[in-house]
Amino acid sequence: MSALAVKSLTPEIAPKRTRKPARLHPLPLRTMHWINAAAIFIMIGSGWRIYNDDVLFGWLQFPDALVIGKWAQYGLQWHFFGMWIFVLNGIAYLSYGIATGRFRRKLFPIRLRDILATVGDALRFRLAHDDLTVYNAVQKILYLGVILVGILIVITGLCLWKPVQFSELASLFGSFQTIRVIHFLCMAAIVAFVLVHVTLALLVPQSFVAMITGGPTLNGKPLAVAASEPVNVSVPAPVGEPARVAAPAADPMPDSSE
Ligand code: HEM
16 A cells, blocks of 8 residues: 555544434424424314314314314315425425334334233333333334324325315225215324323423434434444433433434434
8 A cells, every 4th residue: 555545544634524413303303293293283273174164973063262264265275285284294204214214213113022011011100211212112103103194194185185186096985975084083093193192292301302402412423433333322310310321222323413
């Protein structure tokens, strides 16, 4: 090797990697998550307004205080506005989750053994979420489930919006009224998810804060270094206790650094 080549490898003149440390929830993920939360809020409030105009169940009418839009027509306009945000953001989130491998690492595998253990812990009020880097089996199912329901609600929404153009798709579900019921049930599932999800986020405030700030950094080291060794992250401890250190090694490759 020539003297010049050796010199070019010395640390003094080698270009330094100055990437910021990777975070548990990278900025793109947080941005998409909160855009999605806002879009869901608009979709549900305006959907309830549209529903009130032609109810599916005689006993169910949503109170005016909870709906978005003064009249059904306004509700419809809000619904389409929210729909574009929800769909475009959803496509970005799905592409990101697949392309970065986040879905594979965070949401899989789901083992029956883990589900039973998590449900057992929950029933004994021992469900812990000390290690923010790992989703428990029930979380994985809920997140995957809501993603699938999100896809189904968009497909049924398309069939309701353009029943002629999407007639082939609509025929898979049955009559127009059946599609309305499926669309409604998807909404009910998302509302149930959000109620449980927000309650749990408030019960484990450090997970809520992490979805805003990005959460713990991975050793404070650049991505390349952090990825090549087991991950240690500091988990915020309750006031008065020393910070705990979790060693999950479950997400050694965070999606990206900020
Ligand atoms: C104001 C409402 C919401 C709050 C406070 C909230 C809070 C959170 C928090 C704290 C996490 C991280 C969980 C953890 O680290 O254990 C999270 C993740 C997640 N949330 Fe929400 N969320 C909200 C609305 C929604 C809505 C409306 C949806 C979908 C319908 C949703 C879907 C998800 C999904 C799929 C994840 C996993 C993201 C990933 O890791 O790829 N959230 N949320």
